[in-house]
Structures are given as structure tokens and as C-alpha cells.
Amino acid sequence: MNVIGIKTPLIKPEDDLVEVILDSINNYKNLELKDEDILVLASSAVSTVEGRIRNIDAVNPSEKAKELARESDLDERLVEIIIHESDEILHPFKDCILTIKDGMLRINAGVDRTNVPSGKALLLPKNPKKSAAKLRRKIEAKTGKKLGVIISDSHVNPLRRGTTGQAIGTSGIKESLDRRNERDLYGNVLQITFQGVGDQLAAAAQLLMGEADESIPAVVIRGAKAAFSNKPERSLKIPPEKCVYSKFLDY
Amino acid sequence: MNVIGIKTPLIKPEDDLVEVILDSINNYKNLELKDEDILVLASSAVSTVEGRIRNIDAVNPSEKAKELARESDLDERLVEIIIHESDEILHPFKDCILTIKDGMLRINAGVDRTNVPSGKALLLPKNPKKSAAKLRRKIEAKTGKKLGVIISDSHVNPLRRGTTGQAIGTSGIKESLDRRNERDLYGNVLQITFQGVGDQLAAAAQLLMGEADESIPAVVIRGAKAAFSNKPERSLKIPPEKCVYSKFLDY
Incomplete structure (x- = not known):
């Protein structure tokens, strides 16, 4: 899997984000978007052009x-x-x-x-899922490639120092993979396992985006283990009552 | 950044984990460990050879x-x-x-x-930090390269469906980067930001390791934005009273 940070000029409210990012990708030698690439976009860049x-x-x-x-x-x-x-x-x-x-x-x-x-x-973007879908449609129209788009945001986890990343809006890939009923190395059937692919990809991208003046609001991920789909079946969000942390979130 | 999953035979309690992984890396054409590669190892593989x-x-x-x-x-x-x-x-x-x-x-x-x-x-490994240090010393001795080693484990986050990854033991790189006092794109000074590089790398690796019968207990990450150091200064762990989630963890 390849994770490629895309450096861009400073994103301004009046920018066409897709134009800026595709132009910036063009500045990288030997980098052209391919089918099944995943484009991770920083929530801050999306918010900026949405006037948030x-x-x-x-x-x-x-x-x-x-x-x-x-x-x-x-x-x-x-x-x-x-x-x-x-x-x-x-x-x-x-x-x-x-x-x-x-x-x-x-x-x-x-x-x-x-x-x-x-x-x-x-x-944050008003409706990150909608933004991801809209951006994906536009990028696919301009490039002719079938892609995944993730809007990622910095996130801090309980008892951990430092930020990782979370997928706050996704389009074109399944945000989580249901691994239940698959078998492990010993043939045991998995009971409850989902894989949070969207958050894993967001964390990988956030590593390159950084937190300061990196100017890398977009990351291309190639060769990821993801399920491309026009209709993601499951979101990464779960209702509080289904969460093992629920007792601690006042639910 | 390149994230390369290493498929190995089934890890058994009597195995020499370093041997198995280096042998498996040798099976990949054009892949040889380089200085500043980061090797992420699944906690389950480390536990198995430690008899846990x-x-x-x-x-x-x-x-x-x-x-x-x-x-x-x-x-x-x-x-x-x-x-x-x-x-x-x-x-x-x-x-x-x-x-x-x-x-x-x-x-x-x-x-x-x-x-x-x-x-x-x-x-889980009894002392993952110690295990990471020991494995790193052994791999460095065998390869002559200066590396980072992370032991990663599947982790579920509050209100999210699906697993990501966390670095439960790290050696050779700083687990978190202190970005305080750096400047953002507009010259504003960052106040409280740490970047959880270890967890970001673990999440990226966990994407390839998967959750079922992938048989990928090791992942090589090349070109990561990490600070190599023999003395990691800060751990990703924070004491509960310093955590914004503290109220919800009964502290």
C-alpha cells in the first residue's frame, strides 16, 4: 500500500478544491490517479472551501x-x-x-x-458524507477513474497522548468491513469483528497531513485493502447503546 | 510512505519470530530492510512466541x-x-x-x-515495550540496519464500529511528536497538539494485518514521518487525570 501526501498551495475559501488538488497531483512526476485509488482529504480544507x-x-x-x-x-x-x-x-x-x-x-x-x-x-463540514460524495463525483468526472474519497479529521483517543485520524465522511468504499463468520488462522469462526477500514485509512493519511504547516490537505492511498462500492452498507458510527464505552458516555 | 504486509507461515510458540520474519521478507523480491524502516509486529505473533x-x-x-x-x-x-x-x-x-x-x-x-x-x-505480551526493544536489538544485529519497531494491537474506539490499531510497545522511534510551539499555515502557534505517530502507524499496519486468516503478522513501513531515536521521550500513554475522557472512565 502506498500513501502519498499531496502538497498544495494554501487552500482559500474561494478555491475549487478539486481543481487545486488535481493540479497539485499533476505536479508530482509519475503520479496520476488510477482506478481504486483512495483520496483522503483534510476536513479543514473541505470546511474552508465550504465557507465554514x-x-x-x-x-x-x-x-x-x-x-x-x-x-x-x-x-x-x-x-x-x-x-x-x-x-x-x-x-x-x-x-x-x-x-x-x-x-x-x-x-x-x-x-x-x-x-x-x-x-x-x-x-467541521456541515455534512461530511454528502461532501465526500459530491467531491468524489466531481473528481471521477474529471479523471474518469473510479475512486474512494474519505474526509478525515484529527481525533484524540481516550488515555492516549496525541492525535490519530478518523473518517468523518466517506464515499465509494465501505467504511467498515464485516469480518464475522470468517475464519481465523486456526479455523475458529470470528464472532464480533468488524474492521474499521475508514478510520485506519484516515489515521495513515493523517500521519502525512500532520498538524501544523505541512500544507498537505490531500493524501492518495493506492493498493489499500478496501471494498469499493457505490453504496457503502455500514457507517463507522454506532449508536451509543451499542458501544462498549456507553456507560462512560452518560448513556 | 510505503506500507508492505509480510506474509509468513503460521507463527508457533517454539518459533524464533525474528528469523521467521526476516526469512519471509527475503521471499519478497526487491524488498530488503533499510535504515529508518519501521517494522510493525502483531501483538498476537509476539505473544505466541513468548508463550502467553x-x-x-x-x-x-x-x-x-x-x-x-x-x-x-x-x-x-x-x-x-x-x-x-x-x-x-x-x-x-x-x-x-x-x-x-x-x-x-x-x-x-x-x-x-x-x-x-x-x-x-x-x-497480550507481558511487557510490550521491553519486547519491542528486544526484537529491535535482534533485528538490528542481524540486518545491520537502524530501525523502528512497533508492537500493534487491534483496538476499538468509542462510538465507532470496527477495529483500528494501537501501538502497545515501541522502540527506536518517538511514539508521539510534540508539535506545540510550531506554527500553522497562518503563523498561529499550536497550543496543545501532539501527534500520535505510533498509533497512526499501527492503524496503517493493522489495515494490512486484518483480523482473520491473513497471516500477515508483520508490516514494513518505509518513508514514514517519524523521529528515530534510541530514547523515546514520551509514551502514548497518558495518566487518566490528564485525559479529556477522564470523567467517563470513573476517575
Whole structure:
């Protein structure tokens, strides 16, 4: 499997993201998109071209935001944006608030002040699944290739230092592979195993995207073990009551 | 970055894991380990050669094990092993028990009945960090190359369907990169960002290792963005009180 980071110019709100990325791929010698390549796109790049940027100065913080800001040491106007973006506020912590956003655990509901001009905040794409499908259609139309598209976002895991990646929107490949009823090396039948292919690919891509000024908002993954499909059957999201961590998420 | 799965014969308890893997790498045309390659090894392979296998029949379940077995629907003898392997039992769930093992969240304390003969259970390596260091020294001595070694294990994340991977023991590279005080694309200084390189690499490798009968217990990663070092400064583990999820883990 090959994981190739694509360096691009700074993505601006008025950019055509597909154009910028395809142009940047063209700058790499001997790299041309092929059938069954997977293109992983940084959520921040997708958000930027979708105009998901808020002026922090323009926000009037509510009482709830002020209280959470005191508890987390965050800017109360930023907290107001976070409240607005969250499905659920789970708990404030020093410098961040743990939330559920779009059915996923996200620090600060994915609202980010990095890689956005000072005084502004970048929100997650409004509907990442829809964005992934739209971007895939456009890239496939332009290249004539059958691809997978994943929108990935930095993610922190419990009891772990540092970010990995999660697939917040996917199109063209199955996000998880059902391995139940397959057999292991000794012929034992697997009982409950799904493989979170989308998150595994997102983590691999996030390694190259980095967290600072890498300017790598796109990663091409070639030769991945993925199931290409126009109708992904299962999402990586699971309802809280089906999650082994449920007791700890107040459900 | 190149991620290359190494197919091996079935790993048996009496095997010399390093021999088997180096022999298997030799079977791949044009593949020879190079300086700064990272070798990711499946925890199950390491456990197997370390004799971390228990006979389930030989276990006498305690009252606590019987109670947890009723709550989780697991074999009470298996539960006894899980209790013994856990730092802490967090909560039983259908078919599995959420535990803390060696400072990490692990389903069933990593005790696994897949990829082990029927009637037996495979435990995690006793000291994965030590195992990684030992394996690295041996591989470096045999190949003359300077490498990183990661022992990876399947892991499930909250609210996500499917497994990713986590680095449970690492040697030769920094498990996390401190990106604080670096600047983002707009010159903003990053405040709290670490990058969990070890887990990102483990997730990428786990994609190729799979979950069933793939027989790929080793993955070579070439061209990764990693910091090679004989003294990794920071582990991926963080103490519960420093974790944003702490409230949900009963701390």
C-alpha cells in the first residue's frame, strides 16, 4: 500500500478544491490517479472551501458559554460556537470541551482555531458524507477513474497522548468491513469483528497531513485493502447503546 | 510512505519470530530492510512466541468471574483470565468486558480467543515495550540496519464500529511528536497538539494485518514521518487525570 501526501498551495475559501488538488497531483512526476485509488482529504480544507468559517469577534456568548468558558479556560465566544456545533456537551476540560458532534466524539465539536486566520474559527463540514460524495463525483468526472474519497479529521483517543485520524465522511468504499463468520488462522469462526477500514485509512493519511504547516490537505492511498462500492452498507458510527464505552458516555 | 504486509507461515510458540520474519521478507523480491524502516509486529505473533497462551480448561473461575460472565455472556473461565490480566475492570458489555490493561483501554484486557488453537486464550505480551526493544536489538544485529519497531494491537474506539490499531510497545522511534510551539499555515502557534505517530502507524499496519486468516503478522513501513531515536521521550500513554475522557472512565 502506498500513501502519498499531496502538497498544495494554501487552500482559500474561494478555491475549487478539486481543481487545486488535481493540479497539485499533476505536479508530482509519475503520479496520476488510477482506478481504486483512495483520496483522503483534510476536513479543514473541505470546511474552508465550504465557507465554514466564523468570525469569533461577531459572537455574543450566552450565559452557558460563559460558564463553560470559565471551566475550560477557553474564549467564551469560541465556546458559544462550540455549543452551537455540538449535538451534546459531555464535559469541559482544561483548554478543551469534550462533545458529541454528528454522532462522533470530538474535542470542541471540531471547531478549530488552527489553520485559519487569526480571529476566526473553522467548523467541521456541515455534512461530511454528502461532501465526500459530491467531491468524489466531481473528481471521477474529471479523471474518469473510479475512486474512494474519505474526509478525515484529527481525533484524540481516550488515555492516549496525541492525535490519530478518523473518517468523518466517506464515499465509494465501505467504511467498515464485516469480518464475522470468517475464519481465523486456526479455523475458529470470528464472532464480533468488524474492521474499521475508514478510520485506519484516515489515521495513515493523517500521519502525512500532520498538524501544523505541512500544507498537505490531500493524501492518495493506492493498493489499500478496501471494498469499493457505490453504496457503502455500514457507517463507522454506532449508536451509543451499542458501544462498549456507553456507560462512560452518560448513556 | 510505503506500507508492505509480510506474509509468513503460521507463527508457533517454539518459533524464533525474528528469523521467521526476516526469512519471509527475503521471499519478497526487491524488498530488503533499510535504515529508518519501521517494522510493525502483531501483538498476537509476539505473544505466541513468548508463550502467553493459557489453557481455558485449566482455569478455576472465581465468584467474581462467574458474576461478570453472567453479565457479559462470556465463558466464566475466560473471564477469570481477563480479571487476572486487567489493571482494572471498567464494565461488562454483551460479549466483552471493557478494561484497563497496562494503562490502555482494552476489550477483555486483550485476552483473545482468535488466532489461537481452540480451547486456548492468547494474552497480550507481558511487557510490550521491553519486547519491542528486544526484537529491535535482534533485528538490528542481524540486518545491520537502524530501525523502528512497533508492537500493534487491534483496538476499538468509542462510538465507532470496527477495529483500528494501537501501538502497545515501541522502540527506536518517538511514539508521539510534540508539535506545540510550531506554527500553522497562518503563523498561529499550536497550543496543545501532539501527534500520535505510533498509533497512526499501527492503524496503517493493522489495515494490512486484518483480523482473520491473513497471516500477515508483520508490516514494513518505509518513508514514514517519524523521529528515530534510541530514547523515546514520551509514551502514548497518558495518566487518566490528564485525559479529556477522564470523567467517563470513573476517575
